[in-house]
Every structure is written in structure tokens, then in C-alpha cells.
Amino acid sequence: MDADVDGGVDGDVDVLAEVLGGVRARGALFRQLLMSPPWSLRFATGAPLTLSTMLRGAAWVLPAAGAPVRVRERDVVITRGPAPYTVADDPATRPRYLVTDADYCARADGTDAGDEVERRLRTCDMGPGGAALLLAGAVERRGEIGDRLLAALPGVLVVAAADVRLPALDLLAEEVTRDGPGQQAVLDRLLDLTLTSALRAWFGRAGADRPDWYAAGDDPVVGRALRLLHADPARPWTLAELAAGAGVSRAALGRRFTARVGEPPMRYLTGHRIALAADLLRDTDATVGAIARRVGYANAFALSVAFKRRHGVAPSAHRAGHEIPAAGPAAGVSRRGGS
Template identity: 40%
Template sequence: MDPLTHFFDGPRAVGAFALSMHMSAPWGVNVCDNAALTVLAVTKGRARVDGTLLQFGDVALIRGPEPYSVTDAAGNAPSIEIGPGQRCTSLDGRDLRDELRHGIRRWGNAADGETALLIGTYERPDEAGGLVTRALPRLAIVQSEHADGALVSLLANELAHNDPAAQVVVDRLLDVLVVGTIRRWLNSTDRPAEGTWLTCNDPLIVRALECLHAEPAAPWTVESLARRVNTSRASLAARFRTSVGEPPMAYLTRWRLTLAGDLLQAPGSTVSGVARTVGYYNAYAFSTAFKRQVGTTPTEYRQRRPTLSPGPVPLKESSHQGSFI
């Protein structure tokens, strides 16, 4: 499986936080929610993300977990803060949830301001696809003429109604919007040219990536990978670093542990079995490497992530009700 195919099968929103935000100037919001990835679409007016102007119809992806600001087009100073758990307060700590709520998924300082934004958030890297969130720039923008306006409209319409299974539909539409936006960003002529696996266009390195993705458990070395793609060790190492942004074996480790995160969620999987599947034959070494990358042990990772329920989650039970909105 090539890297893009794996990622495009990756986003798995579960009870995603999503809303329609309506604002009248002057306004500004500091977002410190520690989310892994946020998608933001301008459905009316204009706004700025960390000072970068977004026009009507633009769609942006914001890579976390670092804080960022969203303000009116004039760039007024923020007076609202969104914290972990989507808690909404004034800068001095006053709770603003009820004051700014205008419906189940409608929020802002005005019921119908001159600016409207559609916002969807993946709170954890395992929901958004940990490998791609590291490959994206801090702010990836797809301008209106290249964005999927029809999909944005579908999501906006779903957010405006409390239909049965609304959360399930929002989750899936959000996944498709993120994937579609990344595809359009990759095809954009004005995107940055930094080397990552996501933007690699060197045919030899693409073949090397396909080898690593097809056989993650193989005992790869730079030399064996170079033989597979018919080049020298030195040439592979240099071209890989230029195209992908890191050495081949560092990328392989990251890829193995990203796959492990997916496999750990499979029913009946074991830590030792997952370790072997991704090329670790020592469970302790696997656990150490996994914790270094993910921040938690494989066992803790399995326990903390909710599983998909077989049926729709009632809206009133969503973990996000009563926080930001």
C-alpha cells in the first residue's frame, strides 16, 4: 500500500467536534485546544488564521497541537479562548458557553454575523492520521476556486439540522472533506516545496516508499532497500532525505508505529502480535519505540481510544455537548 492510499483510508472521526461559527466584527479567538488537526471553511465573509487572510470559499487545514488564532479580516486582538475539551471562556476565565450558543451546532457573538466559518476538529492524532499530520505544513490553504464547495455546503447543511444520526453523517462528511482538501492542496501550484513523503515526486523514492509500505516487517536496511530499487546506498540515502525530509530508516520506524496504532484497535489483536506484524520481535523494544512516538504504551493506547459503536450515537450523549457549544 502506498503512503497516500494508507492516509486516505485513515481519517476516522468519532463524535467529532464540528460547528458553524457566526461572528460580527470586532472579534478574535485564541484556540488552545491541543487538537491534532482542524479543518476550517469560510462560508461567509473573510477571516484570518494566524494573520493569514482567508476569503469566502477558502478551506484551510490547521495542524496542531500548537495554539493558533482566528480573527476578523482586520486582525483584531482575540477576546475569546477555546481550551482543551473545547471549553470556551473570556481571556479572564469567564465561561461563555451559554452566552455564545445559538443552537446545537451554531455558535458565535452574533446569530447571523457578516462572517461565518465551518469548523471541524480531530482531537487526537490517531483520528486524523498521525503520519499525515506531521507531513502537512502548519497551515495548508485551498483557495475557493479549487475547494470542494459542494461538500462544504453538505456539511454546513448537516450542521444546521438535528436530523437522526446527525453525528454519524457529520463524522463521515468531515473525513471526506479533509481527504479532499489534502488532495486539492497537493495539486495546488502555490503550495510550499518542502520535501515530505506526502509531496514526493522522485520516481525512485516513490518505489522505495512502496517497498517499505508493502513489507513493513521486513528486516530493511538502507543497503537492502537500495538493492531493491536498483541504486547505490549513498544515492538512495541522499535522495530519500531530500524528497521525504528524513532518512529511510527513520521514516520506516515512523511508518511501522503508525501502522501499529491502527492494528492495536483491531478486535482480538495482541501487543506482541502487532509488534511482530510491524517488524518488532522484541515486545519491550516495540513498547519503548511506540511510547517514544505516541506518548503512551501500546496497552494504554488501546484502552484510551473509544471504539466505534454498532449504531448511531444519540446527539444528547455526545461528549462535546455542553463544552464549546
């Protein structure tokens, strides 16, 4: 994608879409949990984000820190991990079952629930009658670009059913109990769509305490500069060139960008380039030199100096700390493990 300072930004890069791309469902854990009061579930999946909704009944979410949060039927709840949290019919109800990435139907002490829980496809029936029905899907973190989103979210956020239409949620509720070809891919994409719609509604609500990088997009000058940088991070940008693209002087862009984003344009660009490089090191087998050129550095040495300054380790050491799945077809900088 090319950024043309004179002719516009090809594709009009959406910063929120790019950030959301760093937190994407792939092999997400899904369960429906049917319960009769009194009920309480302790979630300890370690997932960075969990999206859930009460398809039937209401609940309380008790985060690791902070006050209990009331959740009504069909509200969408996004819980930021990896800290455990509890969902219950009442804040005073002690957890009876433990939800982990290995078992959604275990007793609170971690032992097998045995016959007291009826297990069906992606469903745990924990009590006769099933007055309450909770649907939950856990989303994985894909890289450092996603960290910018995670850092902007509270421990628990609730999008009220009255505030947003989520047709994908109805499809998700239907598909979670099916087992057709490609079922996991269908569920993953529906979870992505529901998460994106819910977050867009949450960020866009009146009086929202939005992160700087999101709110800055509303500024005609800063938003333009951000789109230029994200459209072509490898371009050898100068402050003068970026200011010309945004239609203001260098001094004006520097003041306005820093005030809205929290750091100067070139420092923001450096952080974005290093985050991109970290994700490419994690998700591809491209050489450090190839990654360096893709994100705007002349060679592997230049990237290594900047990377070590920010992370304290060289790119090769960062890569060694992440397990990379088996390689797929190469195309430029090849991706691994699918998308």
C-alpha cells in the same frame, strides 16, 4: 496486502492515504458561529487539526506564532494544534469569546455567555445580523502514523476557494445543522473528505514545499520502493530485494532513497514499523507478540528492543500510557472503539 516484487504491488499503496488515515474525524466537534463586527474568537480546543471556513464574510487567523493570515469567503483553513489561535474580523480586535472542546459559546474569560449568545444545534449566534458565518470542525489525532502528516504542516495553511472544488464542504454546511440518525458519522466522514481534498490540493500546488515522504512518491524508483515497503511492512526485506523490486542496484537505491526521503531505506522501514506498532498498541488489545509479527519482528523481544531504542520505553509501558476503549469484535488484530 502482499507486495510481489516480481508481479507488482497489490493495491498500489498510496502513502498519503495511509498517513491521512492516522488523522481521522471520530466524534469531531462542529460549530457554526454567527457574528457581527467587531468580532474575535479565541480557539483553545487542544485539537491537533481544525478545519474551518468562512461561509459568509472574511477573517484573519492569528496563530500562536507567526504573522496573521488573511482568509477570504469559502477559503479552507487548516490550523495545526494544540496551541491556541484566534480568528477575528481584524487582527486588532481583542477576543470576546473563547472556543474550547467543552463550550463553543463562552466569554473570553471562560465564563458562561448567558443570554448574549443564542444557542442552537451546533450553532452559536453571537450578535444581531450575523454578518459573518464561520464553520469549524476539529479533527483528532489517531496515532503516530498521523504524526508524519502533522509534522509536515505549517501552523496555518489556507487553500483558496478558487484553487479547489470542495462539494463535500457544501454538504457539510447543510448537515451541520441537522440532527438525523447517524448524524455524527455523516459529519465525521464529510470532514474527512473535505480535509483530504484540501490537503491534496495544498500538497499538489505549484511550487509547494512538500514533505520528503510525499515528494518522493513522484520519483519512479523511490516511489516504487515506498509502495513496496508500505504494502507489506512485515516482509523480511533486504536492501537487495527492495532494490530488485525498484529495478535498480542496491547502491543506486540507497543513494536515491536517502536523497529524496532523508534517510536510508532500511532505517525508514524501521521507523515505519515502530510507528505501526505504536498505533496498534494504542488502538488494539493484541498481544505484543502478535503486533510484533504483524509489523515485521520475529517475536515480542525483538520488537521491544527496537521500540525501546526509539521511544525510550517498552511496548507495554507505551500501551499503559494510553487509555484503550472497550473491546469490539476480534478479527485478527482487533480494533477498539470503531474506525
